[in-house]
Amino acid sequence: MPEEKLLILSCCAPCSAGVIKKLALQGRNFSVLFYNPNIDQAQEYQKRLDENKRLCKAFGVGFIELAYEPDVWHEAIQGLEGEPERGKRCSKCFYMRLERTARYAKEHGFTHFSSVLGISRHKDLEQVNEQARQVSAQEELLYDFTNWRKGGTEELRREVIKELQLYNQTYCGCIFSRRGKNEKIA
Numbered sequence: 001m002p003e004e005k006l007l008i009l010s011c012c013a014p015c016s017a018g019v020i021k022k023l024a025l026q027g028r029n030f031s032v033l034f035y036n037p038n039i040d041q042a043q044e045y046q047k048r049l050d051e052n053k054r055l056c057k058a059f060g061v062g063f064i065e066l067a068y069e070p071d072v073w074h075e076a077i078q079g080l081e082g083e084p085e086r087g088k089r090c091s092k093c094f095y096m097r098l099e100r101t102a103r104y105a106k107e108h109g110f111t112h113f114s115s116v117l118g119i120s121r122h123k124d125l126e127q128v129n130e131q132a133r134q135v136s137a138q139e140e141l142l143y144d145f146t147n148w149r150k151g152g153t154e155e156l157r158r159e160v161i162k163e164l165q166l167y168n169q170t171y172c173g174c175i176f177s178r179r180g181k182n183e184k185i186a
């Protein structure tokens with residue numbers, strides 16, 4: 001059995017805070033990957049990226065940033081723009097980010113991959129898991145289906161957000177989720 005080397009896809013610092021602290025305390029061998037072409041506006045992307053880097057640095061965890069490619073994301077979700085949150089656009093969005101994570105993991109000797117995409121109560125965890133199942137089968141790489149909402153992770157998450165005063169955004173990430181939260185945003 002090869003030594004564990006886990007790669008976790010993170011969407012943002014507040015969602016990954018509890019998981020990072022928990023795994024770091026357990027002495028697990030893992031790194032965090034940031035691949036979020038879904039985030040609308042470069043400024044917001046940079047803010048979430050910087051916060052996630054700061055969080056990983058605080059716990060001495062490896063951080064990998066893949067290219068910010070919003071055009072690739074918009075092409076992937078073409079035709080699904082009018083879908084509601086938790087609809088087909090989100091499935092596609094999860095799939096493409098997980099696929100990229102799995103490919104990076106395979107290319108860099110990780111033994112399995114996971115994500116915090118379903119950690120927020122606003123998300124449908126089973127929807128994320130279904131996309132992860134498909135990517136895992138396609139890429140032939142194990143996915144860690146741990147339910148990160150449980151096992152004390154939520155308490156740790158709140159603690160870390162407070163300790164590090166992490167930026168906590170009010171919408172998921174894409175332009176459609178941003179408009180959904182604030183109709184006045186252009």
Ligand code: SF4
Nearest residue numbers: 090093172173174177
């Ligand atoms: S609402 Fe979130 S998960 Fe759904 S498409 Fe937008 S960024 Fe992706």
